[in-house]
Amino acid sequence: MKPIARQVIFYGVIFGLWSLICKLHIWPPYVLPAPWAIVEALWAGFQDHSFPIAILASMRRMLIGYGISVVLGTFLGIVLASNRFFEQTVSGLLVSLQSLPSICWLPLAVLWFGLSENAILFVIVMGSLLSVTISMETGRKQMPKIYSMAGRNLGARKWNLFYHVLLPASMPYIVTGLKQGWAFAWRSLFAGEMIYVTLGLGQQLNAGRDLNDMNLVIAVMILIIAIGTTVDRLLFRTIEKRLQMKWGLLSAT
Amino acid sequence: MTLTLNATEDPTVLDENGNRIPVGAALVSPDAESATPKLWLQNLSLKYKTTGGERMLALDSIDLKVRAGEFLCIVGPSGCGKSTLLFLIAGLHEPTSGAVLMDGKKVIHTGTDRIMIFQEHGLFPWLTVEENVEFGLKMKGVEKKLRRERVREYLNLVHLGKFQKSYIHQLSGGMKQRVAIARALATEPDVLLMDEPFAALDAQTRDLLHDELERIWAETGRTIIFVTHNVREAVRLGDRVAVLTFRPGRLKREYLIDLPRPRHLEDTAVAGTARDILGDLREEINKSLAVEYQQ
Structure with missing residues (x-):
């Protein structure tokens, strides 16, 4: 049986069981809405443009926050990997800070930036910056020395050495970091968006809660999962696969 | 004697x-x-x-x-x-x-x-055979047309003319060392x-x-x-x-x-x-x- 067939059966069974339970009226619909009610809510959301607007607003924040993380994290990672003092001090601190869930930055963000766009961006950056930084640093450190020696030997210096040797040599680590960073940023985004009334999917979730609209709540959750998975599959998995094929880390399937 | x-x-x-x-x-x-x-x-x-x-x-x-x-x-x-x-x-x-x-x-x-050839070849896995051989020339600032010619010349010298588009992991140990030799020779050290x-x-x-x-x-x-x-x-x-x-x-x-x-x-x-x-x-x-x- 093909994997896709297994998946169709798996989701078919879930949908069937869910429908069955709803038909039996064990729980009232505001606790467990029927799947078709969710589909209707999704349809309505796209009809009145509230979902597309929310998605655009969230994605815009996401791109800005993640963008800051990538630029800053890349820079920080390189600095950390090339300086013994920072490596022995700042690196340890960063690893400790990573044990702090990004939602814990929220109160601090509100006190610093008020109920503003910047507070949300701050939470996104704090959520994803560390994993980008750490994997960038790991990549630079774990990279086999022979690549940089061979590069220097063949006449690469400074910028050329960095751009043509060090950067591609640590690419497997960097991609892992970028992917992880994206996932963390995605989680932090919705934590941030629930702090005050913004456009965005996080606020749609909050609206669902306030209006006691369970259909809306689950519809938005499904949207968040769908977008997150799509980006992961289409963007990061594709890049990872191509890299692994090139490097021979993955046998051709 | x-x-x-x-x-x-x-x-x-x-x-x-x-x-x-x-x-x-x-x-x-x-x-x-x-x-x-x-x-x-x-x-x-x-x-x-x-x-x-x-x-x-x-x-x-x-x-x-x-x-x-x-x-x-x-x-x-x-x-x-x-x-x-x-x-x-x-x-x-x-x-x-x-x-x-x-x-x-x-x-x-x-x-x-002075170009070195390492025991573990030191070829770049992110580049093709051709790009590996070209690397030193690129760093030297040799123009593209000339680079291509030299790459072809030296790959032929080590009998790997047909493998220019391959990635390093697709080659055997002996072929890898040949690429390393071609890469070293290409800069004409x-x-x-x-x-x-x-x-x-x-x-x-x-x-x-x-x-x-x-x-x-x-x-x-x-x-x-x-x-x-x-x-x-x-x-x-x-x-x-x-x-x-x-x-x-x-x-x-x-x-x-x-x-x-x-x-x-x-x-x-x-x-x-x-x-x-x-x-x-x-x-x-x-x-x-x-x-x-x-x-």
Whole structure:
């Protein structure tokens, strides 16, 4: 049986069981809405443009926050990997800070930036910056020395050495970091968006809660999962696969 | 016939005797016989700090002259610093004292006139075969059309013309070393520094690559310094074999190899000469083993 067939059966069974339970009226619909009610809510959301607007607003924040993380994290990672003092001090601190869930930055963000766009961006950056930084640093450190020696030997210096040797040599680590960073940023985004009334999917979730609209709540959750998975599959998995094929880390399937 | 020279003697003796080498000498351009050797390792020493913090003398006052077009092999027990010596010549390490002179000028940085070939090939897995060979030329700023031509030329030289679009992991060990040789030659260096390049290969592949390397050397007239722990390999390839001592690495003795070329690993003359040298080397190997057993 093909994997896709297994998946169709798996989701078919879930949908069937869910429908069955709803038909039996064990729980009232505001606790467990029927799947078709969710589909209707999704349809309505796209009809009145509230979902597309929310998605655009969230994605815009996401791109800005993640963008800051990538630029800053890349820079920080390189600095950390090339300086013994920072490596022995700042690196340890960063690893400790990573044990702090990004939602814990929220109160601090509100006190610093008020109920503003910047507070949300701050939470996104704090959520994803560390994993980008750490994997960038790991990549630079774990990279086999022979690549940089061979590069220097063949006449690469400074910028050329960095751009043509060090950067591609640590690419497997960097991609892992970028992917992880994206996932963390995605989680932090919705934590941030629930702090005050913004456009965005996080606020749609909050609206669902306030209006006691369970259909809306689950519809938005499904949207968040769908977008997150799509980006992961289409963007990061594709890049990872191509890299692994090139490097021979993955046998051709 | 083998001629033995003591390393402590004046190294110019070697240049005078260089005329006696029948095949190697044909590759030497007339001006190479003059006073400036292609490479002159002047009293090279290297100390480094061990993890324990003590300073260890890795190489001790190595003095060695290499003619243009010469094939010099360096043998020694593992840990004698023979690879380190190549790193110094390549400019990847700095000597604690002494200097490396190339055409009479002091070597300070890495340079594409001295290209190294590593045991673990050091090819870039993110580039294709063609892009690997092209790399040094790109760094040199050679224009694209010329780069393409050179890449094709050198890939053909190592019989890998058909594999230009392959990635490194798709090649066998022997093919990888061939790409490494093509990559090194493409920058047209005066000196090739080879650090046990065939040590990880099976015997048949190694045999084949010995023939190829000898042919390439004869065709291109490059100066080659070839480090190995395999004495037979050194005798099969070299115009001269230098033996290093174990910790610190000192020049123990040099042997001129004037056996006719092309040679083969199984030639009785090669085997006989190797045995003479091995007797000399055995002493050093025993010292290295003693240290190993202590630890």
